[in-house]
Amino acid sequence: MIADFTLSIDNILAVAGAAGGHLLLLVFGLSLSIPILMLGSALLAELLNRWPWLNWLGALVIVWAGAKLIDNDPRVRDWLSLSFSAWLALGLAATAAIWLAYSVTRRGEAA
Numbered sequence: 520m521i522a523d524f525t526l527s528i529d530n531i532l533a534v535a536g537a538a539g540g541h542l543l544l545l546v547f548g549l550s551l552s553i554p555i556l557m558l559g560s561a562l563l564a565e566l567l568n569r570w571p572w573l574n575w576l577g578a579l580v581i582v583w584a585g586a587k588l589i590d591n592d593p594r595v596r597d598w599l600s601l602s603f604s605a606w607l608a609l610g611l612a613a614t615a616a617i618w619l620a621y622s623v624t625r626r627g628e629a630a
Contacts, residue, residue, distance in 0.1 A: 530556060578617055582610040 534548035567573050586606045589595050601609070 526556070575614070575618065579610065579614050582613050586610050 530552055531549065534552055535545055538544035538548055586609060590601065590606055
């Protein structure tokens, strides 16, 4: 519920910024973007329910993006200078840890 609210506010702010103060563009942008978001989220939910491994792919992409953001920050780069392969290994280790935690939790629910 909080995520939906946050994404809705983000969408409204993005469309309002793109409209540049023109009310007609704001109304058009919102009337176009809201159905796209609703249909897109329904399609994404259906795909995630049909193919659960896509959740893991999404987690890997988020870990990858976070690692690249950390690596591109100059202050962090000076403090923690890792090679590309080290960041890849770190992302894979984080994904494996998430998978392990999920597996242990799921095994506990089955008992």
